[in-house]
Amino acid sequence: MAKEFTLPELGENITSADVLQVLIKPGDMVSIDQVVMEIETDKATIEVPSQISGVVKEVNIKAGDKAKIGQVIFTVEDSSSNKEEVPSDGTSSKQKASSQSQGLSAEAKEMIISREEVKKEANIAEKPKAEAEILPKTEAKQGGIIEVKLPELGENILKADVLQVKVSPGDMVKKDQIILEIETDKATIEVPSEVSGTVKEVFVKAGQTASVGQVIFTVAQEEESSSAAGEPAAQPTGKTDASTLEAIDKSIIDKMTSPEKEEKVVKPEEISEQKQAETPERGKETSKEKLVTPEKPKLYIEERAQTDPSKIAPAAPTVRRFAREIGIDINEVPGSGPGGRISISDVKAYSREVSKKQKQALEAPRVGAGVPAEQLPDFSKWGEVEKRDMSNVRRKTAEHLSYAWATVPHVTQFGKADITELENLRKNYGKRAEAEGGKLTVTAILLKVVASALKTFPQFNSSVDMQNNAVLYKKFYNVGVAVDTDRGLLVPVIKNVDKKNIIELSIELNKMAEKARNKKLSLEEMQGGTFTITNLGGIGGTYFSPIVNSPEVAILGVSRSQFEPVYIDGEFKPRLMLPLSLSYDHRIIDGADGARFLKWIIDAIEQPFLMALEG
Amino acid sequence: MANKTQLALIGGGPGGYAAAFLAADLGMQVTLIDLEKNPGGVCLYRGCIPSKALLHVAKLINETEESSKWGIEFSRPKIDLDKLRSWKESVVNKMTGGLGILSKQRKITYIQGRATFLNPKTLRIEKMDGAVEELSFDNAIIATGSLPTQIPSLMLNSPRVIDSTGALALNDIPKNMLVVGGGYIGLELGSVYSSLGTEVSVVEMTPGLLPGADRDMVNILTKSISPKMKQVLLSTKVVKMEDIGSGIKVTFDGENLEQKEQIFEKVLVSIGRTPNAKGFGIENTAVQVDKRGFIKVNSRLQTDEPNIYAIGDVAGNPMLAHKASAEGKVAVENIAGHNVEFKPAAIPAVIFTDPEVAWCGLTENEARDKNIEVKVARFPWAASGRATTLDRNDGVTKLLMDPKTERILGMGIVGPGAGELISEGVLAVEMAAVAKDLALSIHPHPTLSETVMETAEVFFGQSTHIYRPKR
Numbered sequence A: 001m002a003k004e005f006t007l008p009e010l011g012e013n014i015t016s017a018d019v020l021q022v023l024i025k026p027g028d029m030v031s032i033d034q035v036v037m038e039i040e041t042d043k044a045t046i047e048v049p050s051q052i053s054g055v056v057k058e059v060n061i062k063a064g065d066k067a068k069i070g071q072v073i074f075t076v077e078d079s080s081s082n083k084e085e086v087p088s089d090g091t092s093s094k095q096k097a098s099s100q101s102q103g104l105s106a107e108a109k110e111m112i113i114s115r116e117e118v119k120k121e122a123n124i125a126e127k128p129k130a131e132a133e134i135l136p137k138t139e140a141k142q143g144g145i146i147e148v149k150l151p152e153l154g155e156n157i158l159k160a161d162v163l164q165v166k167v168s169p170g171d172m173v174k175k176d177q178i179i180l181e182i183e184t185d186k187a188t189i190e191v192p193s194e195v196s197g198t199v200k201e202v203f204v205k206a207g208q209t210a211s212v213g214q215v216i217f218t219v220a221q222e223e224e225s226s227s228a229a230g231e232p233a234a235q236p237t238g239k240t241d242a243s244t245l246e247a248i249d250k251s252i253i254d255k256m257t258s259p260e261k262e263e264k265v266v267k268p269e270e271i272s273e274q275k276q277a278e279t280p281e282r283g284k285e286t287s288k289e290k291l292v293t294p295e296k297p298k299l300y301i302e303e304r305a306q307t308d309p310s311k312i313a314p315a316a317p318t319v320r321r322f323a324r325e326i327g328i329d330i331n332e333v334p335g336s337g338p339g340g341r342i343s344i345s346d347v348k349a350y351s352r353e354v355s356k357k358q359k360q361a362l363e364a365p366r367v368g369a370g371v372p373a374e375q376l377p378d379f380s381k382w383g384e385v386e387k388r389d390m391s392n393v394r395r396k397t398a399e400h401l402s403y404a405w406a407t408v409p410h411v412t413q414f415g416k417a418d419i420t421e422l423e424n425l426r427k428n429y430g431k432r433a434e435a436e437g438g439k440l441t442v443t444a445i446l447l448k449v450v451a452s453a454l455k456t457f458p459q460f461n462s463s464v465d466m467q468n469n470a471v472l473y474k475k476f477y478n479v480g481v482a483v484d485t486d487r488g489l490l491v492p493v494i495k496n497v498d499k500k501n502i503i504e505l506s507i508e509l510n511k512m513a514e515k516a517r518n519k520k521l522s523l524e525e526m527q528g529g530t531f532t533i534t535n536l537g538g539i540g541g542t543y544f545s546p547i548v549n550s551p552e553v554a555i556l557g558v559s560r561s562q563f564e565p566v567y568i569d570g571e572f573k574p575r576l577m578l579p580l581s582l583s584y585d586h587r588i589i590d591g592a593d594g595a596r597f598l599k600w601i602i603d604a605i606e607q608p609f610l611m612a613l614e615g
Numbered sequence B: 001m002a003n004k005t006q007l008a009l010i011g012g013g014p015g016g017y018a019a020a021f022l023a024a025d026l027g028m029q030v031t032l033i034d035l036e037k038n039p040g041g042v043c044l045y046r047g048c049i050p051s052k053a054l055l056h057v058a059k060l061i062n063e064t065e066e067s068s069k070w071g072i073e074f075s076r077p078k079i080d081l082d083k084l085r086s087w088k089e090s091v092v093n094k095m096t097g098g099l100g101i102l103s104k105q106r107k108i109t110y111i112q113g114r115a116t117f118l119n120p121k122t123l124r125i126e127k128m129d130g131a132v133e134e135l136s137f138d139n140a141i142i143a144t145g146s147l148p149t150q151i152p153s154l155m156l157n158s159p160r161v162i163d164s165t166g167a168l169a170l171n172d173i174p175k176n177m178l179v180v181g182g183g184y185i186g187l188e189l190g191s192v193y194s195s196l197g198t199e200v201s202v203v204e205m206t207p208g209l210l211p212g213a214d215r216d217m218v219n220i221l222t223k224s225i226s227p228k229m230k231q232v233l234l235s236t237k238v239v240k241m242e243d244i245g246s247g248i249k250v251t252f253d254g255e256n257l258e259q260k261e262q263i264f265e266k267v268l269v270s271i272g273r274t275p276n277a278k279g280f281g282i283e284n285t286a287v288q289v290d291k292r293g294f295i296k297v298n299s300r301l302q303t304d305e306p307n308i309y310a311i312g313d314v315a316g317n318p319m320l321a322h323k324a325s326a327e328g329k330v331a332v333e334n335i336a337g338h339n340v341e342f343k344p345a346a347i348p349a350v351i352f353t354d355p356e357v358a359w360c361g362l363t364e365n366e367a368r369d370k371n372i373e374v375k376v377a378r379f380p381w382a383a384s385g386r387a388t389t390l391d392r393n394d395g396v397t398k399l400l401m402d403p404k405t406e407r408i409l410g411m412g413i414v415g416p417g418a419g420e421l422i423s424e425g426v427l428a429v430e431m432a433a434v435a436k437d438l439a440l441s442i443h444p445h446p447t448l449s450e451t452v453m454e455t456a457e458v459f460f461g462q463s464t465h466i467y468r469p470k471r
């Protein structure tokens, strides 16, 4: 069945608009509220959101056209099931009709209103006041069927985007099991089920917008539990709402990285007049006041900071409060404004990132840093312990290396290069490099050698794409060099090493190392590497087995060179020998290749001509 | 049978009534208990409001004297003390009566009486009309404020020795008066009496007035206030007071004292305020008091008894009305289930002397004590057009900034109107404004508020009205 989308009303006295851009084409999936075109009236540029969802069949308009109000813009093949009685966005059909006649999304309307300065219409969807407390509403129907509705998401939040639906008809759900993931512009929220039973019908799907109070799904309850619909087990107090809330509280708010595990004080409903007016039936349902007494507080006045603004995150009070309410530690949020000032959008972006990370951690629980941490023993039983928080660099390093260690099957190949001759050359030409601001180090020379080796052995310059069972060969040669700084290990990347001569490389390397130590490295300067060199020669030791800096596939470790007796032409001669350790990803590099690669490097160091010949 | 309430508020000062009103607005059933007929507390009955009414009068009198410099001479004012007193009382009654009406409109149960905790769930209330009732509550907020600090050794049961309440009562205008304590209350009330014609002496134990405030600001105040006072004795202690009938004989101890003993008609003891945490039964609860006598609370203003909160003067420094109100709101929001904390970046403080002294956020003293690196920019009011038109070039505006981010961390102002001007500093600190934000915000000319903008310009070495040779 095809549905039509017509150009909605744009405001008083506007009958047509110029089409600037059409953002869909036949075959595309569109969802409700997705922006499908951009038009321009003489008042404003407007992004037009779709009112319907499905696969686009026909588009009847193109950029440059004039579109009239009511004109059919495109049609969709209705992909949703034939349950026409349940409007996909959950509003009643009456509401829907009226909102259709009003035409545009609240946002677009707001725009028009503000430009035209027509009347002050107050249908702005949200105010910056969030509460992460949510309260799924259930209603027992006859016969043990329970309707689970989208709970309240906070003041003035009337709807949310459905990110994921985690149940389908026939599934068994348990109380507190996460059934839905939604996103408001405040945060991503996981909605737990309030009841146990078998899912009968699901009325929302990912990509849709769900309204507060809308029935999300229905559950058939087992006989004995059907009576317990509104009365979760083991609550002697009988404070139904409160106990439910507490359960939800834990599962959601805790997940939203709230640092304190304090039980929250929850009052089911504040009866602000506005709210009552908006949702009269809900007001009725929960208007009974309930004050839940929280746990004992833990902080005392001694810890209450005197007002010291230098200790308070640079953010407006509303922003600080908002972060606290959605369970984000404002001090963790990177600010994008002048002086590092943190805006609401910074907090939202950070919150989204946190939820994404958590999701990833949940989805791939066996990988790398996702391995659940073992409980530490109480060391203080044996002596004094000082606890220091990890720096960001340290944390990232830890996460990244555990990931590399867990995913890359490592093999380390050892070898020694005779650098006696090279050392002479290095001394002779050192001055020249210095004159140009570089430092002719072994690492600088190795950069060049490695670049040539990578060209000869392309699999060492690749990455493994397990998701697509592919190997990605990179046609650029960017070599990272591990630098030891007082903040921890940093790896600036020297780009296009193959296109630069050794003097140039030595200058750049010098600059990068300095930047790393002075905390001046940009993110960009640490990205895009295809291979890494780590040189511990300055400190000592013979060999070590470096960890591959995934998604690269190999890393060259360099240790301290030493004079050793080497048997040459029938006698022992003192030669300066450089120990090298090559770790590689055994998934893509075979042992023989590893040995060849290292041998090639050693040969090139000993006979630089080889580079010119082969590299 | 005990009555029951969702939220009981003990104390109807700016902490208590602000909390009660918000709680009622949020739909709670609220009982507010105070000793007075109406809400208002110390602030309205015997603190901020009456003192400011009288300081307004003092300023007017001062200006009639200053105007002689501009060729306008007034004869000495005739002071009708009864009329002045009743005007002051009418101000207080208007405000407290208004609060009473607001409380009724919000359907708050207001009880005039003294509340005592019987246990963490019940109060006993001795009503003013003699009746006694018990009230059980889900949550309670203690907002009992503070009382003038008294030193027992100096306690004289004499009508000649008064505290701030006695001074505000305005029973007479003594010929001379000693103000013990150079804090803001002593200086404000001393100024009132001085302008009414009393010869006022101030004695302060520490080496400077307004202990705690930044010295550069205090110095300006001291310079302008000293000529109006008979004497300002610093680093001096009162060791003995004796009522000798015709006056109070006061014995001082300190260096460079001309007279170790002096006789005063009245002595105003204003040596600080003590939290009022005793005598209403908190020992029957788990609520704890710290060494300084404040009730211990966490950042949500919650005491050790989880359903009991404490706010305002009784819950910690600074003892200021606006801090009490702000805390009251945070406590109520927590009770209502919101996840909020009392963590302001700036609490303003204003001394309503002439000139006024005001600051907010970080002070230079604090920065020094806590080893916080700051850059300070000062704009002397000598360069302000508006200050010149007022013939008041004695002021200064200063900003404290983080040298790296240029974020405004604090502001200090001395000069007439400083109390009104400081709010821009509060906003700047709370919004994490940087110096450039203030410099780029256009301020109206000619106003004293321009000094804020120009101070920010001073930070960049580009103040329009100050020439700074290039380094």
Ligand SMILES: Cc1cc2nc3c(=O)[nH]c(=O)nc-3n(C[C@H](O)[C@H](O)[C@H](O)COP(=O)(O)OP(=O)(O)OC[C@H]3O[C@@H](n4cnc5c(N)ncnc54)[C@H](O)[C@@H]3O)c2cc1C
Binding pocket: B010, B011, B012, B013, B014, B015, B016, B033, B034, B035, B036, B040, B041, B042, B043, B044, B046, B047, B048, B049, B051, B113, B114, B115, B116, B143, B144, B145, B146, B164, B185, B276, B279, B280, B311, B312, B313, B314, B319, B320, B321, B322, B323, B324, B352
């Ligand atoms: C002279 C003077 C001038 C001041 N000027 C300023 C100013 O300019 N700006 C400023 O911000 N602050 C000023 N203050 C300070 C300000 O008054 C206090 O910070 C403020 O009043 C504190 O409010 P609160 O709610 O904590 O308690 P309070 O205002 O102290 O109120 C406490 C109330 O609790 C009542 N109470 C106590 N125990 C019981 C009980 N057991 N049962 C029932 N009721 C009880 C008391 O009667 C009182 O009414 C001034 C104070 C004084 C003395």
